[in-house]
Amino acid sequence: xxxxxxxxxxxxxxxLKELLVKNLxxxxxxxxxxxxxxxxxFGDGLGLDSLDAVEIVVLLQRNFGLDVRDxxxxxxxxxSIDTLSxxxxxxxxx
Amino acid sequence: xxxxxxxxxxxxCSHGRGVARFExxxxxxxxxxxxxASCHRIPSEVLEDRExxxxxxxxxxxxxxxxxxxxxxxxxxxxxxxxxxxxxxxGLGPHATTFRFLxxxxxxxxxxxxxxxxxxxxxNAAASYIAKILKCTGPTLTVTQFHFSFQQALLLAxxxxxxxxxxxxxxxxxxxxxxxxxxxxxxxxxxxxxxxMHLSACGNKSSTGLGEGSVFxxxxxxxxxxxxxxxxxxxxxxxxxxxxxxxxxxxxxxDATVDPGIPIVEFSPIFGHMMTGSGFQCxxxxxxxxxxxxxxxxxxxxxxxxxxxxxxxxxxxxEILCIKYDCKRLRSCVKLxx
Amino acid sequence: MEVGITGLGVLSAAGSxxxxxLETFRQGKRNAGxxxxxxxxxxxxxxxxxxxxxxxxxNQMRSLxxxxxxVEEALRSAGFWDGLATRRVGxxxxxxxxxxxxxxxxxxxYRDSGKVLTEPVDRxxxxxxxxxxxxxxxxxxxxxxxxxxxxxxxxxxGVALSWLRAGLCxxxxxxxxDELNRVPLCGFGSLGILSDSLCAPFDKNxxxxxxxxxxxxxxxxxxxxSQARKKKVSLWLRGYGAANDAYxxxxxxxxxxxxxxxxxxxxxxxxxxxxxxxxxxxxxxxTQDNDRVEGAVLSRVFGKKVPFYSTKGFTGHTLGAAGGxxxxxSAAALYEGWIPQCAGFQxxxxxxxxxxxxxxxxxxxxxxxxxxxxxxxNNVALxxxxxxxxxxxxxxx
Numbered sequence: 001x002x003x004x005x006x007x008x009x010x011x012x013x014x015x016l017k018e019l020l021v022k023n024l025x026x027x028x029x030x031x032x033x034x035x036x037x038x039x040x041x042f043g044d045g046l047g048l049d050s051l052d053a054v055e056i057v058v059l060l061q062r063n064f065g066l067d068v069r070d071x072x073x074x075x076x077x078x079x080s081i082d083t084l085s086x087x088x089x090x091x092x093x094x
Numbered sequence: 095x096x097x098x099x100x101x102x103x104x105x106x107c108s109h110g111r112g113v114a115r116f117e118x119x120x121x122x123x124x125x126x127x128x129x130x131a132s133c134h135r136i137p138s139e140v141l142e143d144r145e146x147x148x149x150x151x152x153x154x155x156x157x158x159x160x161x162x163x164x165x166x167x168x169x170x171x172x173x174x175x176x177x178x179x180x181x182x183x184x185g186l187g188p189h190a191t192t193f194r195f196l197x198x199x200x201x202x203x204x205x206x207x208x209x210x211x212x213x214x215x216x217x218n219a220a221a222s223y224i225a226k227i228l229k230c231t232g233p234t235l236t237v238t239q240f241h242f243s244f245q246q247a248l249l250l251a252x253x254x255x256x257x258x259x260x261x262x263x264x265x266x267x268x269x270x271x272x273x274x275x276x277x278x279x280x281x282x283x284x285x286x287x288x289x290x291m292h293l294s295a296c297g298n299k300s301s302t303g304l305g306e307g308s309v310f311x312x313x314x315x316x317x318x319x320x321x322x323x324x325x326x327x328x329x330x331x332x333x334x335x336x337x338x339x340x341x342x343x344x345x346x347x348x349d350a351t352v353d354p355g356i357p358i359v360e361f362s363p364i365f366g367h368m369m370t371g372s373g374f375q376c377x378x379x380x381x382x383x384x385x386x387x388x389x390x391x392x393x394x395x396x397x398x399x400x401x402x403x404x405x406x407x408x409x410x411x412x413e414i415l416c417i418k419y420d421c422k423r424l425r426s427c428v429k430l431x432x
Numbered sequence: 433m434e435v436g437i438t439g440l441g442v443l444s445a446a447g448s449x450x451x452x453x454l455e456t457f458r459q460g461k462r463n464a465g466x467x468x469x470x471x472x473x474x475x476x477x478x479x480x481x482x483x484x485x486x487x488x489x490x491n492q493m494r495s496l497x498x499x500x501x502x503v504e505e506a507l508r509s510a511g512f513w514d515g516l517a518t519r520r521v522g523x524x525x526x527x528x529x530x531x532x533x534x535x536x537x538x539x540x541x542y543r544d545s546g547k548v549l550t551e552p553v554d555r556x557x558x559x560x561x562x563x564x565x566x567x568x569x570x571x572x573x574x575x576x577x578x579x580x581x582x583x584x585x586x587x588x589x590g591v592a593l594s595w596l597r598a599g600l601c602x603x604x605x606x607x608x609x610d611e612l613n614r615v616p617l618c619g620f621g622s623l624g625i626l627s628d629s630l631c632a633p634f635d636k637n638x639x640x641x642x643x644x645x646x647x648x649x650x651x652x653x654x655x656x657x658s659q660a661r662k663k664k665v666s667l668w669l670r671g672y673g674a675a676n677d678a679y680x681x682x683x684x685x686x687x688x689x690x691x692x693x694x695x696x697x698x699x700x701x702x703x704x705x706x707x708x709x710x711x712x713x714x715x716x717x718x719t720q721d722n723d724r725v726e727g728a729v730l731s732r733v734f735g736k737k738v739p740f741y742s743t744k745g746f747t748g749h750t751l752g753a754a755g756g757x758x759x760x761x762s763a764a765a766l767y768e769g770w771i772p773q774c775a776g777f778q779x780x781x782x783x784x785x786x787x788x789x790x791x792x793x794x795x796x797x798x799x800x801x802x803x804x805x806x807x808x809x810n811n812v813a814l815x816x817x818x819x820x821x822x823x824x825x826x827x828x829x
Contacts, residue, residue, distance in 0.1 A: 049680070050680075050721075051680075054623055054624045061205075077341075089593070187531060187532065195615065195618075197543070199615070200536070202623065204472050204617070205472055205474060206613070206622075208621045209623045212622055213807070215532070216528065216807055216808070217531055218580050218806075219808060222809050224505055225676040226809070228678075231690060234676040235587055237577060238560065239563055246574060246576045249574060249598075250576070253597065255600055257598065277546070281548040281550070330574060358705055367440070376738045
């Protein structure tokens with residue numbers, strides 16, 4: 001999945017939801033369209049866990065060329081669909 | 095060794111899931127029609143169980159095969175005891191997942207591989223899921239040995255029970271058949287060397303493909319919970335298990351010699367060759383003891399020898415020996431009694 | 433039944449035998465560097481066993497080579513190098529790498545052309561660690577390879593203890609071995625738990641582990657067997673406790689319930705209380721989760737003043753070998769009467785609240801505990817006792 005120049009936040013959110021549903025077994029039965037934009041990824045939100053967190057690191061790397069190795073920072077970035085989409089949006093803009 | 099009473103069995107193979115399915119396959123001598131080097135694969139719908147697997151839906155196929163067998167053995171033994179010890183033995187482990195991880199390294203490079211796939215390529219991922227699903231907090235071991243994994247695991251289960259480490263042990267085998275292993279097996283058959291993979295069968299061995307599946311036994315020191323008979327001895331030192339005469343022998347190698355008066359049988363054509371196939375043979379033995387039926391040797395004919403059981407029939411069975419040799423002709427022997 | 437530890441053998445980046453390893457501990461030397469054993473794009477520091485010079489094809493079966501070297505030291509120190517043939521000897525070894533057919537060249541060839549390279553396959557099929565060692569030593573007795581991830585070595589020692597008590601053998605070679613290998617390096621990297629710098633167990637600023645390699649072997653023997661050959665025994669394996677968290681595939685239970693249970697089981701098996709323990713050789717990988725959970729449990733079980741340390745700062749995390757190496761280190765430390773500094777530790781973490789040793793520390797008392805935590809929720813504790821006799825050091829001085 002690539003993000004073209006000028007893709008807006010909305011498109012990124014949609015692609016991100018599809019990406020997560022496709023790759024994370026815990027979300028596999030969800031309809032990406034029904035995931036809320038402000039949905040929290042971990043714990044009481046979508047219920048993802050620490051192994052999913054490192055899997056998302058790899059998904060970001062492979063799909064957006066983004067490196068998030070610092071998991072302390074990752075915690076803020078990975079908070080919700082929204083925060084993660086914004087991170088991708090801001091870091092893939094030329 | 096103190097006797098280990100079999101309180102529950104869980105078994106999963108290409109014929110499906112559960113003791114009844116396995117029993118039916120033995121009863122009907124059902125040999126899957128697969129090419130010699132191919133795998134007796136478990137149909138994917140057999141591995142679908144929302145209730146049991148929902149919490150571990152991230153698990154790979156190897157782990158699911160293991161978990162369902164273990165879960166069924168506990169349920170069959172009517173146990174919810176969280177202090178049960180777990181011993182999982184495997185010859186080849188989750189190799190299909192290991193190869194998927196190597197795919198990741200080759201396709202994406204060292205720095206961009208999947209941690210989920212890596213985690214499942216570790217041998218004890220399956221045992222971890224079993225402990226989680228069954229809420230077992232006792233000792234949990236995964237062990238591997240290419241020839242006598244199951245026999246060694248049984249010995250250890252016996253040792254754990256006799257030293258009071260555990261009252262009950264869930265001990266079993268699991269193997270998965272992936273395409274790479276299928277190719278290796280095919281190659282080994284072609285060049286006629288069975289080094290390490292140890293082909294075995296009475297009957298037409300070259301017609302038996304690789305197998306996959308899991309079989310678990312819930313064993314306990316409590317004779318009141320005996321449902322299928324008892325593991326009464328395991329020997330690995332080449333010495334015969336017993337002085338007395340068994341009613342029946344399961345011989346995993348077709349070149350083994352036994353007293354010609356003792357009926358012999360072997361079931362690997364039904365579930366396929368597995369390094370830990372002895373676990374499945376022992377499950378068949380346990381069923382023969384419970385049902386007092388001798389199951390016919392699949393794909394056998396009279397030319398296999400006068401004492402091969404060619405027809406399924408009722409039989410008074412008190413004692414069965416399961417005998418297996420490794421490549422160096424070291425002999426193992428598991429004794430089961432009624 | 434009493435089970436003695438009559439021989440020890442170790443090999444890691446910290447030294448090619450116990451004597452040299454103790455010297456490394458004394459000097460506080462940390463022999464880490466970049467990966468030289470194979471090509472990788474990853475630049476994490478690792479602890480390679482540079483002193484290990486493989487003979488013949490040992491580099492292809494490096495875990496086995498490392499293991500055999502440590503087994504030799506252990507058997508020599510036990511006085512058994514030439515004398516195993518007449519005994520019932522069990523071999524129980526833990527590993528991770530040696531259990532997998534993870535040869536990248538083999539797989540790439542297969543994937544590209546469908547061709548099966550037989551050499552790596554045969555190497556794998558003949559390389560089951562315990563089976564191969566038993567075959568080299570021609571032992572007659574149970575043999576089993578434990579593949580319990582990072583607790584494998586400690587579990588293998590526990591299995592051997594059960595065998596000896598059950599009378600399945602009189603002597604057991606137990607411990608673990610693992611080589612540094614590209615596949616787990618990539619895997620641990622992907623889990624985000626490798627440190628870019630030298631690891632700092634229990635430190636406030638710890639940021640992950642360094643991988644290492646090596647082998648740690650104990651020769652265990654029933655008292656009857658050692659008495660029969662008039663072998664003086666100073667060290668005894670008194671307890672093995674194992675418990676599963678039943679919680680998560682990769683993360684430890686946050687409260688450390690399994691670890692606490694394993695320690696209490698091991699203490700109870702040894703018939704001692706927490707107050708009898710002289711020191712703890714902790715697992716201490718220097719990951720956030722491990723050290724937080726382990727520190728909390730050690731403090732809860734042993735109180736805030738118990739001397740403890742991790743040797744991972746000297747050896748790296750040697751995976752399947754770690755439990756074997758650390759049991760051997762604990763035994764040697766008890767015998768020597770001192771424990772090393774927890775290499776890499778500087779700053780107390782408020783979240784852990786107890787601090788490991790900052791320098792080489794004298795210890796008194798008879799009992800040590802070695803803990804191991806692993807992937808898959810496994811927790812193991814071993815209790816070792818030392819009743820010192822002169823001339824009974826279980827390693828070559």
